[in-house]
Amino acid sequence: MKKITIAIDGFSSCGKSTMAKDLAREIGYIYIDSGAMYRAVTLYSIENGIFQNDRIDTEKLKNLIKDIHISFRLNPETGRPDTYLNGVNVENKIRTMEVSSCVSPIATLDFVREAMVTQQQEMGKAKGIVMDGRDIGTTVFPDAELKIFVTATPEIRAQRRYDELKAKGEEASFDEILENVKQRDYIDQNREVSPLRKASDALLLDNSDLTISQQKEWLAEQFERVIKEKN
Numbered sequence: 001m002k003k004i005t006i007a008i009d010g011f012s013s014c015g016k017s018t019m020a021k022d023l024a025r026e027i028g029y030i031y032i033d034s035g036a037m038y039r040a041v042t043l044y045s046i047e048n049g050i051f052q053n054d055r056i057d058t059e060k061l062k063n064l065i066k067d068i069h070i071s072f073r074l075n076p077e078t079g080r081p082d083t084y085l086n087g088v089n090v091e092n093k094i095r096t097m098e099v100s101s102c103v104s105p106i107a108t109l110d111f112v113r114e115a116m117v118t119q120q121q122e123m124g125k126a127k128g129i130v131m132d133g134r135d136i137g138t139t140v141f142p143d144a145e146l147k148i149f150v151t152a153t154p155e156i157r158a159q160r161r162y163d164e165l166k167a168k169g170e171e172a173s174f175d176e177i178l179e180n181v182k183q184r185d186y187i188d189q190n191r192e193v194s195p196l197r198k199a200s201d202a203l204l205l206d207n208s209d210l211t212i213s214q215q216k217e218w219l220a221e222q223f224e225r226v227i228k229e230k231n
């Protein structure tokens with residue numbers, strides 16, 4: 001059976017990776033969380049004094065970007081891929097509020113996007129991939145056979161993130177999360193290079209009132225429909 005490329009874009013914390021990971025596991029495709037790659041570059045920038053006091057030393061990052069190697073390896077305990085930065089597992093470190101609050105400015109930089117998009121296109125060149133992010137259907141894989149654009153209200157998205165952190169036993173402030181979600185949406189939609197947009201041929205999914213299993217079922221139906229058409 002011919003494999004396809006699946007692009008899942010949308011606003012922050014709306015459930016893209018939850019849907020993408022589950023679908024990829026069920027259909028035996030590779031799953032790539034492109035946001036984790038921008039988060040890893042951000043962590044590197046914080047740890048190497050490139051992002052300090054709300055300022056980015058862009059010249060330094062430009063010189064060092066070739067030394068930033070991001071990869072994914074399956075975690076046998078979670079059954080999901082963990083993110084590695086230069087060979088070190090950074091899966092937990094890249095999910096902190098510190099990284100969340102610095103990542104969108106880093107993701108506006110053209111040379112950062114160019115480096116990430118090149119790696120993402122390489123990862124997907126054999127198809128059989130589900131990738132989620134902000135520009136997957138518009139820039140990374142404009143010819144993807146199945147494109148989804150996910151949205152939900154900012155309050156619902158912040159609540160989901162808040163519940164997730166609480167369940168993990170982590171300190172969280174709903175207001176801080178809501179502010180971060182809104183700020184990232186704004187920066188992501190208004191940057192010059194590859195702003196967050198619904199591709200004209202993407203299917204829109206507002207999952208504000210859907211459960212995880214309902215959205216999973218919806219996505220599986222879309223996949224079945226497209227794969228039948230292509231085979």
Ligand SMILES: Nc1ncnc2c1ncn2[C@@H]1O[C@H](COP(=O)(O)OP(=O)(O)OP(=O)(O)O)[C@@H](O)[C@H]1O
Nearest residue numbers: 012013014015016017018035160161164210211212
């Ligand atoms: N339909 C849903 N109903 C309730 N909770 C959901 C739903 N979909 C996802 N979630 C939960 O919302 C949280 C955010 O989901 P997820 O991490 O998949 O979002 P995302 O869009 O990939 O986020 P980000 O853009 O930050 O990577 C998770 O805790 C997830 O379990």
Ligand SMILES: Nc1ccn([C@@H]2O[C@H](COP(=O)(O)O)[C@@H](O)[C@H]2O)c(=O)n1
Nearest residue numbers: 012034035038103104107133134135184
């Ligand atoms: N294709 C992408 C993916 C992500 N970004 C930026 O990274 C941030 C973090 O992504 P999450 O999916 O983990 O929320 C996101 O807010 C974007 O700024 C991107 O630009 N392009």
